Amino acid sequence: MRILVTVKHVPDLQSNRSFTDGTVTRTADDGSMNELDEHAVEAALQLVEAAGEGEVYALTVGGPDAIAAVRKALQLGAHHAIHVSDVGIAGSDVFGTAMIIAAAVRKLHAEAPLDMVVTGMAALDGLTSMLPTALAAELDWSQLTLASAVSVADGEATIERHLPDAHETVAASLPAVVSVTDEANKPRYPNFKLIMAARKAEVPVWTLADLGIDPALVGGDAARATVVEASERPPRENRRHVTDKGEGGRELAEFLIEKGLA
Amino acid sequence: MSTDTVAVLIEHRDGAVTPPSLEALTLARSLGTPIALWLGDAPAADAVAQLGEYGAAEVRVVGIGDDARLPAKAAAAIAAATEDAPVLVVISTFVTKEIATRLAVLNGAGVVVDAAGASRVDGHIETFQTVFAATWNVRTRIDADRAIVGVRPNTTQATPAESPGAATLTQVEATLPQTRERIVAVEPVDQGEGVPLAEAPVVVSGGRGTNGDYTLIEEFAGVLGGAVGASRDATDEGWISHEHMVGQTGTTVTPALYVACGISGAVHHRGGMQASGTIVAINMDPDAPIFEISDFGVVGSLFDVIPQAIETIKAHRGE
Numbered sequence: 350m351r352i353l354v355t356v357k358h359v360p361d362l363q364s365n366r367s368f369t370d371g372t373v374t375r376t377a378d379d380g381s382m383n384e385l386d387e388h389a390v391e392a393a394l395q396l397v398e399a400a401g402e403g404e405v406y407a408l409t410v411g412g413p414d415a416i417a418a419v420r421k422a423l424q425l426g427a428h429h430a431i432h433v434s435d436v437g438i439a440g441s442d443v444f445g446t447a448m449i450i451a452a453a454v455r456k457l458h459a460e461a462p463l464d465m466v467v468t469g470m471a472a473l474d475g476l477t478s479m480l481p482t483a484l485a486a487e488l489d490w491s492q493l494t495l496a497s498a499v500s501v502a503d504g505e506a507t508i509e510r511h512l513p514d515a516h517e518t519v520a521a522s523l524p525a526v527v528s529v530t531d532e533a534n535k536p537r538y539p540n541f542k543l544i545m546a547a548r549k550a551e552v553p554v555w556t557l558a559d560l561g562i563d564p565a566l567v568g569g570d571a572a573r574a575t576v577v578e579a580s581e582r583p584p585r586e587n588r589r590h591v592t593d594k595g596e597g598g599r600e601l602a603e604f605l606i607e608k609g610l611a
Numbered sequence: 612m613s614t615d616t617v618a619v620l621i622e623h624r625d626g627a628v629t630p631p632s633l634e635a636l637t638l639a640r641s642l643g644t645p646i647a648l649w650l651g652d653a654p655a656a657d658a659v660a661q662l663g664e665y666g667a668a669e670v671r672v673v674g675i676g677d678d679a680r681l682p683a684k685a686a687a688a689i690a691a692a693t694e695d696a697p698v699l700v701v702i703s704t705f706v707t708k709e710i711a712t713r714l715a716v717l718n719g720a721g722v723v724v725d726a727a728g729a730s731r732v733d734g735h736i737e738t739f740q741t742v743f744a745a746t747w748n749v750r751t752r753i754d755a756d757r758a759i760v761g762v763r764p765n766t767t768q769a770t771p772a773e774s775p776g777a778a779t780l781t782q783v784e785a786t787l788p789q790t791r792e793r794i795v796a797v798e799p800v801d802q803g804e805g806v807p808l809a810e811a812p813v814v815v816s817g818g819r820g821t822n823g824d825y826t827l828i829e830e831f832a833g834v835l836g837g838a839v840g841a842s843r844d845a846t847d848e849g850w851i852s853h854e855h856m857v858g859q860t861g862t863t864v865t866p867a868l869y870v871a872c873g874i875s876g877a878v879h880h881r882g883g884m885q886a887s888g889t890i891v892a893i894n895m896d897p898d899a900p901i902f903e904i905s906d907f908g909v910v911g912s913l914f915d916v917i918p919q920a921i922e923t924i925k926a927h928r929g930e
Contacts, residue, residue, distance in 0.1 A: 362878045366743040385860065443722075444715065475742070476859055476882070477724050478705060482682060482712040491791040492682065495705060507795065512705060513807065513854055513862060514624075517680065518795040525791075531860050532853065573721030578750040582741065585890075585906055592897070593911025598919025601891065602927070604907045608889060610813070610868045611835060611924045 350403030350501070352393040352465045353457060355450055355484075356386040356422050358415035359474040366474070368579035372440055372569075373474050380414055382421035385469035387536035390425045392499060392529045393467045394537075400501070403464075404428045406457065410438060410449055416552055423547035424539035430550060431457075435557040440569020447483035449567055452560035454488060464523045465506065470495055470530045481528035491521030497532040615643035618671075618696035620689065620707065621662065623649065628658050630810055631702040633769035635762055636665040639700050640772060642731050644668060648692055648699075650679040653780065663778030664771045671781045680797065682706070683790045686713035691785035698736055700729075703761030704809070711759045721753035724761035725863070727886070736760060744859070744878055745885035764810045765865045800854055805838050808855065813837025813868045814884070816857055820873015820895060820913055823850040827917045828872055834921050840864065840884075842874045858883035872913040876901025893917070 358380050360366045360373065367374045390407065397403035407422030409415045410433040419430035433453055441449065450466075457463055466488075471478040478495075485492035493499070496508035506527060507520040539547075557564050565571065591600050605611035617639040622629045632647075639645035647667035652674060654662075659670050671692045678684040689710065693699055699714070701707040703725045715722045723729075726738040736758040738751045753760075808814065813835045817828035825839065832839045840857040841850070857864055859882030869887035874880060876892070876899055884890070885904055892905035893913045902908045909916050 362744075366746070368747065368749070443712070447716075470860060473859065473882075478708055479712045479722070479724065482709045483716060486683075486713055486716040492709075493792065494709060511853055512800075513809065514800055514802070516798040516800065518797075519792055520795050521792040573715075573719070573755040574723055574751050574753045576749055577737065577752045578748075580748050582746055582748050585904065588906055588908075590902060590905075590908040590910065593909050593916055595915075596919075597893075597909040597911045598916040598921075599923045601893070601907065601909050601916060602920040602923030605835075605868070605891070605920075606924065606927055610889060611927075 350397045350400035351461060351463045352396060352403065352467055353406040353408055353454060353463055354389045354393045354422060354427060355466065355468045356390070356407050356409050356418040357383040357472045358409060358411050358418040359383045359472055362473060368576065371576035371579065375412065375414060380417060382418040383469055383472045385471055385473060385531055387425065388529050388531050388533050389467045389469045390422050390427055391534045391536040394426050395534065396499070396501060406431060408433065408450065408453055410446060412439070419552055420547045423550050424544050425537060426543060430552045431555060432552050433555045433560070437557050437564035437568050440572055441567045442572035442574060443477065443479045443483050444573065445567035445571055447480060447487045449560065449562060450484055451487040452562050453555060456560060466526045468526065468528045470528050481526050485526035488526065491523070491525035493519055493521055493525050494528040496527055496529045499527055499529060499533065614695055614697065616696040617643040617645050617698040617700060618648050618693040619645055619667070620699065620701040621647050621649050622702050623651065623654065623658070626655055626658060628661055630769065631764040633665050634764065634767040635700045635702055636662065636667060637769045638729060638762060638767045640666040642698055642729060642736065646671060646696065647778065648689060650675055650685060650688055653782065659778055659780055664775045665769065666772035666775060667778045668776060669781055670778050671783050673783045673785050675785065675787060677794065678787060680794055681790050681792055682709035682713045684787045685710045686717060687787050688785045689714055690717050692783040697757050699759045701759065701761050703763050707761055711761055715759055718757055719755055720757035720759045721755035722759045723751050723753065726760050726762050727766040729760045729762070741886045744882040763863065763865055765812065808838045808840055808862045809864060811838035811864070812866050814840045814857065814864050814866045815870040815872065816840030816842065816874060817845060817872045818842035818874030819844045821845065821850065823848060825851055827913065831870065831917050831921060834924055835868065837866065837868070842880050871901050872917065874901055875899045876904065
């Protein structure tokens with residue numbers, strides 16, 4: 350079982366997240382691996398353990414700081430890491446990013462076949478959940494997204510998918526792109542030995558040239574949409590808070606009635 | 612493309628047009644000439660009439676049955692039916708985001724999902740949305756020749772067209788691709804009598820502070836005409852099913868009124884509700900982060916506050 354997990358370096362949820370020149374501000378100080386990607390790493394490790402053999406590759410796409418994301422994946426137990434980095438990548442939209450990851454997947458797949466790409470259900474900066482689908486389409490691999498459970502048997506992967514209107518069971522042949530939700534598993538904690546090893550691990554850097562990608566097809570200039578304005582929302586005004594001393598419920602009801610909400 | 616046709620992917624349940632579909636049609640009217648796109652068995656006459664009333668000049672039906680559950684097939688069906696429509700509006704859900712992505716890979720469209728609105732500016736579609744747990748406003752211009760906009764429920768007020776015409780019904784034949792994926796089983800989620808969470812005008816949510824007892828939450832939601840939500844803590848505890856989870860990995864809601872009961876307001880939860888109209892919080896802990904974003908907060912026990920609030924509201928209504 351040979352699996353590649355995509356991980357993303359995102360601004361910490363507790364930090365003051367912002368925009369610079371139409372893209373999400375990314376700094377080394379308050380960034381970390383997207384929390385939801387921990388579930389992807391965990392799912393990949395469990396599949397390899399269940400198969401009794403195999404390797405997990407962690408791959409990230411991004412500037413120099415993004416290496417923190419694959420190092421975190423190594424801490425969690427990923428066996429190898431790859432950092433795709435190139436000045437030409439900055440500003441890529443989901444379609445450009447999918448093209449870049451697909452090229453990296455094909456490169457690895459050519460060395461020895463991959464069975465699966467596992468991703469998180471969303472990145473907590475943009476939250477669009479579009480990348481897994483775009484990647485599956487780009488690779489023309491099976492698409493098994495939003496899995497709350499995943500299993501592999503006889504060259505086929507099967508997932509459980511909890512949608513608001515229905516619970517689905519979906520199966521597809523390998524190789525497949527699988528995205529897992531935060532219901533899928535409980536990520537393990539890194540152990541000391543892995544933390545030390547991750548710190549020292551050599552992480553190869555692949556450029557657009559290494560992947561044979563025409564820089565005109567990716568990056569900000571190729572993006573299909575542009576953020577033209579971003580501004581911090583003003584805090585809510587006229588906020589009222591009371592402490593319940595026996596009248597809290599009545600005060601709440603009066604607020605709702607006054608607002609025409611009850 | 613010179614046409615101003617705006618296709619709207621209609622969401623329907625048991626043959627009925629959902630409220631967000633009427634909101635999407637209303638938005639589409641401000642962007643061009645709407646046509647309604649219906650995947651599945653042909654709609655009944657009253658549904659067609661309603662789509663016409665909200666401005667659809669035409670209802671295009673692609674009878675793909677259960678294949679609509681597979682994003683690659685749904686995208687192919689939409690592509691076949693919307694060649695002449697440079698703009699497509701869908702209601703932003705986990706499934707339509709996948710369909711939109713597949714479609715965009717096919718036709719090169721620019722995509723914005725989870726939008727709160729859209730307009731036409733200098734020939735381009737521009738969208739408006741909130742990001743980072745609704746702490747930032749962002750305007751995005753779609754530069755590609757085709758645009759797909761996913762709009763969140765409750766972000767446009769649905770209004771009938773001023774001078775609606777009768778919508779014509781067209782059946783579109785689409786050749787669907789073979790997909791590697793196959794649906795093994797589908798088990799519908801019992802939606803109960805209430806409005807689905809994402810569409811509800813009012814959401815009353817309970818968290819750890821309920822200690823697993825949702826009786827008061829359900830009763831308050833009933834009085835306010837809303838749906839019941841929950842925090843991640845509560846669904847993890849198994850107190851209530853995952854479908855009720857409000858948060859950035861659950862359902863994102865933007866109701867006119869959001870009532871958080873016994874929910875501390877961790878960033879994961881705020882990401883799913885912070886764009887709500889009015890936010891009310893009840894919590895024992897005066898330092899709970901939910902109070903940082905609430906319009907009205909009561910520091911107290913939900914078991915005291917909710918019954919009194921219900922009683923006061925009922926008295927006001929003369930019940």
